[in-house]
Amino acid sequence: MPKDFLAGAKDEYDVIVIGSGLAGLTTANILGSAGYQVLLIEQHYKLGGMATWFKRPQGHVFDVSLHGFPFGMKKSCRRYWNQEIADRIIPLLGVRFDNPQFSLTTPYDRENFTELLTRHFGVEHQTVTQFFDAARNMNFYDEQQVTTGEFFEKFFPGRQDIIRLLMEPITYANGSTLEDPAITYGIVFSNFMSKGVYTFQGGTDMFIEMMHDELKRNNVDVRINCNANKINTRRGAVQSVQVNDRTIRCRSVVSNANLLTTIFKIVGEEVFDKDYIDEARNVRLNNSSTQVYMALGENDSIDPATGDLLFSSTADRFETDLLLSRDITSRTFSFYYPSTRPHANPRHLIVSSTNANWDDWVHLDDDGYKASKEELIDTTLTALEKYVPNARERIIFSEASTPRTFAHYTQHQNGASFGTKFEGLAVSRGLPEQIKGLYHAGSVGIIMSGWLGAINYGVIVSNDVDAQLM
Amino acid sequence: MTPAEIRDAVLDILDTINPDEDLSSLDDEKEFRDQLDMDSMDFLDIVMELRKRYRVQVPEEDYDNLVSMNKTVAYLEPKMKDISA
Numbered sequence: 001m002p003k004d005f006l007a008g009a010k011d012e013y014d015v016i017v018i019g020s021g022l023a024g025l026t027t028a029n030i031l032g033s034a035g036y037q038v039l040l041i042e043q044h045y046k047l048g049g050m051a052t053w054f055k056r057p058q059g060h061v062f063d064v065s066l067h068g069f070p071f072g073m074k075k076s077c078r079r080y081w082n083q084e085i086a087d088r089i090i091p092l093l094g095v096r097f098d099n100p101q102f103s104l105t106t107p108y109d110r111e112n113f114t115e116l117l118t119r120h121f122g123v124e125h126q127t128v129t130q131f132f133d134a135a136r137n138m139n140f141y142d143e144q145q146v147t148t149g150e151f152f153e154k155f156f157p158g159r160q161d162i163i164r165l166l167m168e169p170i171t172y173a174n175g176s177t178l179e180d181p182a183i184t185y186g187i188v189f190s191n192f193m194s195k196g197v198y199t200f201q202g203g204t205d206m207f208i209e210m211m212h213d214e215l216k217r218n219n220v221d222v223r224i225n226c227n228a229n230k231i232n233t234r235r236g237a238v239q240s241v242q243v244n245d246r247t248i249r250c251r252s253v254v255s256n257a258n259l260l261t262t263i264f265k266i267v268g269e270e271v272f273d274k275d276y277i278d279e280a281r282n283v284r285l286n287n288s289s290t291q292v293y294m295a296l297g298e299n300d301s302i303d304p305a306t307g308d309l310l311f312s313s314t315a316d317r318f319e320t321d322l323l324l325s326r327d328i329t330s331r332t333f334s335f336y337y338p339s340t341r342p343h344a345n346p347r348h349l350i351v352s353s354t355n356a357n358w359d360d361w362v363h364l365d366d367d368g369y370k371a372s373k374e375e376l377i378d379t380t381l382t383a384l385e386k387y388v389p390n391a392r393e394r395i396i397f398s399e400a401s402t403p404r405t406f407a408h409y410t411q412h413q414n415g416a417s418f419g420t421k422f423e424g425l426a427v428s429r430g431l432p433e434q435i436k437g438l439y440h441a442g443s444v445g446i447i448m449s450g451w452l453g454a455i456n457y458g459v460i461v462s463n464d465v466d467a468q469l470m
Numbered sequence: 471m472t473p474a475e476i477r478d479a480v481l482d483i484l485d486t487i488n489p490d491e492d493l494s495s496l497d498d499e500k501e502f503r504d505q506l507d508m509d510s511m512d513f514l515d516i517v518m519e520l521r522k523r524y525r526v527q528v529p530e531e532d533y534d535n536l537v538s539m540n541k542t543v544a545y546l547e548p549k550m551k552d553i554s555a
Contacts, residue, residue, distance in 0.1 A: 034522065072509070072511075075511075076511065079487070079511075079515065456511055459511065459514065460514060462518075463514060463517065463518050466518070466521065466522075467521065467527060470521065470525065470527075
């Protein structure tokens with residue numbers, strides 16, 4: 001008989017949270033600590049969603065999305081999780097750029113950027129100050145007509161090199177492009193820029209495990225291998241969720257599944273207003289990614305001067321189309337030193353990340369897919385040789401993931417790594433007006449993306465749920 | 471609660487949200503944002519704490535009443551006058 005992953009689960013909860021990405025985990029934790037009966041279900045066998053890791057033979061542990069979140073994580077983890085989690089958030093000091101336009105290393109804070117822009121790029125000090133202030137003063141209810149590209153042009157006309165410096169890391173962090181509204185850039189940029197770029201000491205596995213412990217302390221019922229097949233509604237309000245082969249009643253549902261999956265697959269469009277469905281249909285998914293995971297041998301090491309996060313490109317200019325193209329010219333290398341996991345076997349690992357289009361990968365047959373993955377690994381090793389000498393001989397393990405891999409593990413449509421585009425936010429926020437007690441928390445609209453964005457959106461939605469249930 | 475008690479309650483919430491900030495020199499006339507290192511999540515925290523501690527609801531369209539101490543106390547007074555301190 002197959003294992004019953006819902007053994008001992010109750011027939012009714014105050015809240016059912018679908019999906020254990022960082023937004024789902026945070027919502028469950030806040031509502032659990034507020035005293036509500038919370039059931040958190042995850043379709044995968046591991047918690048974390050895209051905040052994930054995997055183990056391979058010989059003691060290698062690869063992190064998928066660990067390096068490079070903003071300082072704000074420290075405060076959000078302290079406030080909505082616990083002090084022990086917050087204490088493990090440490091700065092990454094070596095953020096490096098290498099492209100045909102410039103090569104430099106920066107701690108990625110406002111002070112250093114001001115220095116770089118005035119000295120290295122020859123911009124007037126006053127212009128830099130005005131740019132930072134304009135970015136910082138943006139709010140998400142501001143006008144959305146101005147694009148990020150136009151915003152840059154206003155302060156740094158014709159300066160492709162400066163645009164690259166300011167934009168490349170944000171694109172890596174949340175998938176935003178020059179064509180997105182400027183406010184999406186401004187809000188994320190000012191979050192990053194104040195105090196540098198951070199990581200979690202102990203690795204993603206420890207991060208998620210500490211969160212799981214906190215959830216248990218707050219009496220959240222956490223269940224893996226549990227799929228939400230259907231959210232049942234009655235007279236415009238949520239009633240229950242069909243989890244595996246059981247129907248569990250609840251007063252509220254928070255879906256941390258992809259927004260479009262939630263509306264069209266788990267709930268079903270027939271229960272929504274036609275206008276709302278039309279709006280939802282126009283929500284664009286964000287792009288997906290490819291990654292290559294590489295490990296050095298047990299006794300081999302990477303020179304720490306190589307940096308922690310390297311934005312490397314051979315393209316002459318920074319353009320969204322080039323970033324997404326199968327003909328890869330830009331890669332972000334995350335270098336993981338033994339200090340990432342001080343408690344584990346000392347290992348030097350490299351993860352290369354590139355934005356990618358679902359359409360470029362979905363139609364390949366088995367042989368074509370396998371060959372494309374091998375080619376991806378091969379070209380990545382070639383690119384890496386510039387930074388890790390003789391990388392091809394020294395890498396003892398390598399593996400690739402593609403948009404298909406992300407789709408398989410997260411069940412996100414088209415393997416979207418950053419949820420939906422900006423217009424998804426209004427649809428996500430509008431969900432409880434359509435169905436009482438139904439909420440969505442997860443990556444929408446850039447500003448709510450990435451590790452910090454997801455956690456903070458979970459906080460915002462918890463506040464709404466608490467107000468409804470009280 | 472009297473306005474003075476409401477002020478103390480808000481001060482206590484601010485201290486919970488930002489334990490590292492020195493609140494003793496807070497100017498009640500000036501905006502919080504110009505004196506304290508506060509972002510939009512901190513304002514949401516004030517709303518959440520008010521509901522948790524005093525069961526006071528602040529709807530989203532009223533958030534801009536929480537910009538300074540004086541404005542916050544004035545906004546909360548009718549909502550909290552019947553609560554015992």
